[in-house]
Amino acid sequence: MTRNRFWRLDRHPEGNTDFSRFLSLCEEAPAPLDEGEVRIAAKWLSMDAGTRMWMSPRTDGYQPPLPLGAKMVGLVLGRISETRDAAFPVGTLVRGFGQWAEQAVVVPALAGLEAVDETVADPRQHFGALGMNAWTAYVGVKDVAAVKPGEWLAVSAAAGATGSLACQVGRNLGAKVVGIAGGAEKCRWLREELGVDMAIDYRSENVEARLAMCEGGIGAFFDNVGGPILDAVLPNMAHYGRVAICGMVAGYDNDASMPGPARFDQILMRRLRVEGFFIPDFLERGAEFAPVLREWLDEGKLMVRFDETQGIENVLVAYERMLTGKNIGKVVVRVG
Amino acid sequence: MTRNRFWRLDRHPEGNTDFSRFLSLCEEAPAPLDEGEVRIAAKWLSMDAGTRMWMSPRTDGYQPPLPLGAKMVGLVLGRISETRDAAFPVGTLVRGFGQWAEQAVVVPALAGLEAVDETVADPRQHFGALGMNAWTAYVGVKDVAAVKPGEWLAVSAAAGATGSLACQVGRNLGAKVVGIAGGAEKCRWLREELGVDMAIDYRSENVEARLAMCEGGIGAFFDNVGGPILDAVLPNMAHYGRVAICGMVAGYDNDASMPGPARFDQILMRRLRVEGFFIPDFLERGAEFAPVLREWLDEGKLMVRFDETQGIENVLVAYERMLTGKNIGKVVVRVG
Structure with a gap:
């Protein structure tokens, strides 16, 4: 069997750059499978901000820390290349939590492994419109932020x-959408390709002042970021508005680095509902989301x-692009 | 008709003390009633933290500011002493939003005026177990914080x-109750008279460390305070816990003075729901609350x-006692 290259977590990262100081690309002779395990020949890896938490030593996060020396998760x-689970025969196209590796070894039930639909023209859509990001968008916009047709939905990290x-789930459910993103190119893409009603470039525009132009206020806010963007949105929320807290990119590293929103008082003044959510809590509802998506x-x-970035050796480059917002859209790495 | 003494708002207060610099006791010859108005001979005035907002110049609060020169609301x-609304005959015992005055003049519908039950032994209970504070407690604990039997309910400003x-609504609904209050006497009262399961004196104890002893975490938090108490509670919340934001005594004055909770990230990490509420939004549900209470x-x-404080001339003393937490229980002023 060919040797397996994988990324190993050597030290806990600080910040969202220079990951090569903390992880290293290793190579191993694959070990034989244990009963119940499967081996996956990876085709693509998904780069997700949520995995940043696994790298952190924080024990109070929504994921326990990954032990140092472990393969990054x-x-x-990819396709099953070897199997000791009869439910996943060799050749099956699957998606699940594996490793940053050319060959992932998992126990299907523990990895949330699923056989995915081969008829989807671009298989990367299993990380895109049919993947965890889409499930997160759907649950966050529809259930947590409970957007109503005709009201304004604001989205941070909108590109x-x-x-x-x-943004698109909101639009499909009948909301008016304002996307907040960094840079003119992202904003142009949001307006021209995704058809949002308003795009705000937080690098060059006054977010709070522009949001004040959303008539009737922001009914629902899908927040990926926290920090100053949240500060700008809260005083522009409509009364009884809902804020879905999906991510706080700035805060994964250090439990003390992230102060709460300066305008927290607006939660009382405007009678807002602010709710954190985490898509693994909703995985069992997949049968409900998947057909809609x-x-x-x-x-x-x-x-x-x-x-898309090519090659497992470039995973850290792609990961850093995603965490620092240099990407537009879904960051994936082609590894097979 | 006897002259009417009332408190006039001369300037916007700063802080929660020295109100005599901002309000003054005035006297007037009562004006004749307009059509639809009633005059109330006040017996008691209720001292409520929420009215602090009316004194503020903030226009983004949950109440618009009271104009300078107006009677404080x-x-x-009290009892109707003169009427031009047939639904409220002279002699009726009523409760509603009037003025800090010996004689209040209101339009019943605008004042939320209600005839109250004469058979209640202590009429002050219409400001107590049957009043706005009790409605607030009931809605906040049962609906907003959605407390479940057997879980821990934490309450700030618990005395x-x-x-x-x-605290008592939570106990009556089957929760275990931890009350947080300032001072040994309040904590003794909470334990010995109200029967809470745990009382924490935030002046002499480490709130965060003591809350960590609540097995299973805090399922529901009824917060009257915000600030450092909220910071101590958030990391002790159970996953999927609910925080009902009822008040932020520290923040009524200055929209910039109150930073958000230092542990805001816990909203995501523990998937918490934080919701502001305001009892005037729920007044129409009174028929549901009142019989239970x-x-x-x-x-x-x-x-x-x-x-209880005697005399309209002592209103500011009582109000300051309440806002600065020197009281135990419900602060009222006997004026008639």
Whole structure:
């Protein structure tokens, strides 16, 4: 069997750059499978901000820390190359939590492994319109932020994978959408390709002042970021507005680095509901989301732009692009 | 007709003390009633933290500011002494939003004026177990914080009017209750008279460390305070816990003075729901709350300790006692 290259977590990272100081690319002779395990020949790896938590030593996060010396964990799309689980025969196209490796070894039930639909033209859509980012967007916009037709939905990190899908879920559910993103190119893409009603470039525009132009206020806010963007949105929320807290990119590293929103008082003044959510809590509802997302994809109502990097040796480059917001759309790495 | 003494708002207060610099006691010859108005001979005035907002120039609060030179507004309990509304005959015992005055003049519909039950032994209970504080406690604990039997409910400002009722509502609904209050006497009262399961003196104890002893975490938090107490509670919340934001005493004055909770990230990490609420939004549900509260009162399950001050000239003393937490229980002023 060919040797397996994988990324190993050597030290806990600080910040969202220079990951090569903390992880290293290793190579091993694959070990034989244990009963119940499968081996996956990875085709693509998904780069997700949520996995940053696994690298952290924080024990109070939503994921326990990964032990130092372990293979880094992440979502994998590939084909079963060897199996000791009869439910997953060799050749099956699968998606689940594996490793940043050319060959992932998992116990299907523990990895949330699923056989995915081979009829989807671009298999990367299993990381896109049909993947975890889309499930997150759907649950966050529809259930947690409980958007209503005709009201304004604001989305931060709107040009990212989850954000761009959240914009489209909101639009598909009848909301007016304002996307907040960094840079003119992202804003142009949001307006011209995704058709948002308003795009705000937080690098060059006054977010709070522009949001004040959303008539009736922001009914629902899908927040991937926290920090100053949240500060700008809260005083522009409509009374009884809902804020879905999906991510706090700035805060994964250090439990003390991230102060709460300066305008926290608005939660009382405007009687807001602010709720954190985490898609693994909703995985069992997949049968409910998947058909809706598939229909929207087939109808051209969920566009995903892929930001693809080639080669497992370039995973850290892609990961840093995603965490620092240099990407537009969904960041994936082609490894097979 | 006898002259009417009332408190006039001369300037916007700063802080929660020295109100005599900002309000003055005035006297007037009562004006004739307009059509639809009633005059109330006040017996008691209710001292409520929420009225602090009316004194502020903030236009983004949950209440618009009261114009300078106006009579200060607050809850009044008294008898109709003159009427131009046939639904409120002279002699009716009523409660509603009137003025800090010996004689309040209101339009019943605008004042939320209600005739109250004469058979309640202590009429002050219309400001106590049957009043706005009790409605707030009931809605906040049962609906917003959605407390479940057997889980821990934490309450801040637990020895105050709303807090002490929130503790009892939680206990009556089957929760274990931890009350957080300032000072040994308040904590003794919470334990010995109200029967809370745990009382924490935030002045002399480490709130975060003591809350960590609540097995299973805090399922529901009824917060009257914000600030450092909220910081101590958030990392002790159970996953999927609910925080009902009822008040932020520290933040009524200055929209920039109150930073958000230092542990805001816990909203994501623990998937918490944080929701602001404001009892005037729920007044129409009074018919649902009132019978439950009356039954609990009659069964001895809602105890209210009154902190009563005599005389309209002493309103500011009582108000400051309440805002600075020197009271135990419900602060009222006897004016008639």
